[in-house]
Amino acid sequence: MSAVATPRTWPVLLTLLAALSLEVTPLPADLAPWRPPWLALTAIYWALAYPRRYGLALAWLAGLVLDVLKGGVLGQHALAMTVATWIALRFHLRLRVFPVWQQTAAVVALIATHQFLVFWVDGVTVGAELGWDRATPTLAAFIAWPILVAVLDRLRMHLGMRA
Amino acid sequence: MSPISQTDNKPLFERGPSLGTRMVLLAVLSVLLMLFDHQQGHLETVRRALSVAVYPIRVIVDLPSASIGWTREYLSERNRMVAENRELRQESLRQRAVLQQMAALQAENARLRGLMDSPARLANRVQVAEILAVDLDPYRHRVALNRGEQAGVYTGQALLDADGIVGQIIRVNPLGAEAILISDPSHATPVELNRNGLRTVALGVGDVTRMELPFLPNSADIRIGDLLVSSGLGDAFPAGYPVARVTRVERRPGEPFARVEAAPTAALNRTRQVLLVWEGGEAAPAPEDGAEAAAEPLQEGALAPEETP
Numbered sequence: 001m002s003a004v005a006t007p008r009t010w011p012v013l014l015t016l017l018a019a020l021s022l023e024v025t026p027l028p029a030d031l032a033p034w035r036p037p038w039l040a041l042t043a044i045y046w047a048l049a050y051p052r053r054y055g056l057a058l059a060w061l062a063g064l065v066l067d068v069l070k071g072g073v074l075g076q077h078a079l080a081m082t083v084a085t086w087i088a089l090r091f092h093l094r095l096r097v098f099p100v101w102q103q104t105a106a107v108v109a110l111i112a113t114h115q116f117l118v119f120w121v122d123g124v125t126v127g128a129e130l131g132w133d134r135a136t137p138t139l140a141a142f143i144a145w146p147i148l149v150a151v152l153d154r155l156r157m158h159l160g161m162r163a
Numbered sequence: 164m165s166p167i168s169q170t171d172n173k174p175l176f177e178r179g180p181s182l183g184t185r186m187v188l189l190a191v192l193s194v195l196l197m198l199f200d201h202q203q204g205h206l207e208t209v210r211r212a213l214s215v216a217v218y219p220i221r222v223i224v225d226l227p228s229a230s231i232g233w234t235r236e237y238l239s240e241r242n243r244m245v246a247e248n249r250e251l252r253q254e255s256l257r258q259r260a261v262l263q264q265m266a267a268l269q270a271e272n273a274r275l276r277g278l279m280d281s282p283a284r285l286a287n288r289v290q291v292a293e294i295l296a297v298d299l300d301p302y303r304h305r306v307a308l309n310r311g312e313q314a315g316v317y318t319g320q321a322l323l324d325a326d327g328i329v330g331q332i333i334r335v336n337p338l339g340a341e342a343i344l345i346s347d348p349s350h351a352t353p354v355e356l357n358r359n360g361l362r363t364v365a366l367g368v369g370d371v372t373r374m375e376l377p378f379l380p381n382s383a384d385i386r387i388g389d390l391l392v393s394s395g396l397g398d399a400f401p402a403g404y405p406v407a408r409v410t411r412v413e414r415r416p417g418e419p420f421a422r423v424e425a426a427p428t429a430a431l432n433r434t435r436q437v438l439l440v441w442e443g444g445e446a447a448p449a450p451e452d453g454a455e456a457a458a459e460p461l462q463e464g465a466l467a468p469e470e471t472p
Contacts, residue, residue, distance in 0.1 A: 017220070020217075020220055021220055021223060021224050024220070024221065024224050024297045024298050024299065025224050025297075025298065026224075026228060026296040026297065026298050027298060029432065032298060032301055033301060035298075035301070053179075056182065056185050056186060056189060057185070057189065060189045060192075060193070063193075064196075064213070065213060065216070065217055068210055068213040068214050068216075068217050069217045069220060069221070069299075070299050070300045071299050071300060071303075071305050071307070071334065071341045072300050072303075073197050073200055073201050074196045074197065074199075074200040074206055074209065074210060075192075075193040075194065075195070075196030075197035075200065076193075076197060078189075078192075078193040078196065079190055079193035079194065079197070082186060082189045082190055082193060083186070083190065086182065086183075086186035089182055090182065090183075121197060122302060125197070125201050126303070126348075126349055128302055133301070133302070134302075
């Protein structure tokens with residue numbers, strides 16, 4: 001746990017906290033299904049741009065907090081976040097040098113995996129049915145990823161956090 | 164080598180378990196958590212501890228919409244406030260008139276129940292709670308409230324608004340609580356027809372404007388526009404509060420049950436304030452102090468919630 005105490009952890013923690021807030025910010029009913037999975041996107045961003053040993057554990061913990069925040073089954077988002085972040089960490093050297101559109105496509109594929117795991121757990125625990133509203137967060141990630149990268153890259157450069 | 168890369172660099176050779184091992188460990192831990200949480204519900208202490216930690220996030224997220232409300236109150240024009248005040252006074256007067264009648268009716272009801280030797284109905288006490296403007300799981304109908312354990316909220320407590328039953332509490336934290344709405348697909352409300360006392364169950368379907376009554380035979384005496392009130396069976400909700408109004412009755416000769424749908428009377432997706440009900444706080448009031456006792460439950464704040472039996 002000593003790695004978590006290094007000074008360069010706080011930007012990661014703060015952005016994850018901001019992403020957690022965005023996950024529950026009220027949206028109009030028509031827009032609510034289109035909420036991008038901010039927390040997973042942020043965790044994937046840090047996994048690609050600033051991979052550290054604590055990345056996976058932190059993603060798991062953030063997922064657990066999201067479970068409590070959303071009132072779901074404990075471990076649901078924790079599992080999905082762990083798997084998505086693991087894939088991102090595993091291939092971060094390749095994904096990092098992709099052009100923007102290609103990187104976006106890869107990240108959306110990751111988010112699709114993440115969303116499938118979330119849906120899977122919902123299906124097992126409360127018998128959820130597959131509908132179009134399950135696909136909309138993945139589509140929203142298409143638009144959200146380039147924006148997130150632009151914002152967090154600036155922040156990272158400003159703070160001098162090199163990969 | 165720059166100082167940044169000095170502090171920031173990764174070890175050339177990683178020690179400890181590999182990435183894959185750590186992923187598998189964490190995934191197994193998540194699955195165990197899910198099993199224990201969903202099957203046995205053993206993790207309430209973990210959830211409680213974490214929920215205290217996430218409560219600030221909920222409050223911060225709720226701040227913008229709450230502050231919009233305050234600013235609107237603060238900036239609204241004087242004559243509009245006066246008009247609103249006048250309207251509220253008139254409304255209050257009307258309701259007091261109704262309440263006077265209510266006192267007489269309650270007294271009459273108590274006398275009649277006495278004649279029939281049936282136990283007296285208990286009066287309910289209520290307290291106002293606010294729904295936090297926080298979107299919980301989009302695939303379930305849940306809301307977060309700003310009253311929790313310190314206010315005496317308990318699991319299973321009924322939630323009302325001005326027009327009917329909203330839902331019930333499913334989880335209580337030290338500072339807040341979570342409630343399930345009657346429109347959630349996993350929620351069933353025991354109801355009866357106000358007109359003839361026919362009892363059935365209203366199921367949520369995941370739509371705030373629609374509920375289903377799947378267990379009514381084709382021959383059931385039910386019509387469009389009938390009011391469904393809570394029956395009080397199942398000990399979940401206090402009896403006699405409106406739940407929904409029948410919007411569709413389709414009798415299907417080939418099927419054992421009719422297709423009946425109803426629309427919840429409460430504004431499930433529009434209310435910001437809800438009432439928490441403590442059932443059976445005290446016995447039904449005697450005829451003399453009826454008016455006072457009837458008015459008392461509506462006071463806000465002054466109510467010290469009692470322990471539930």
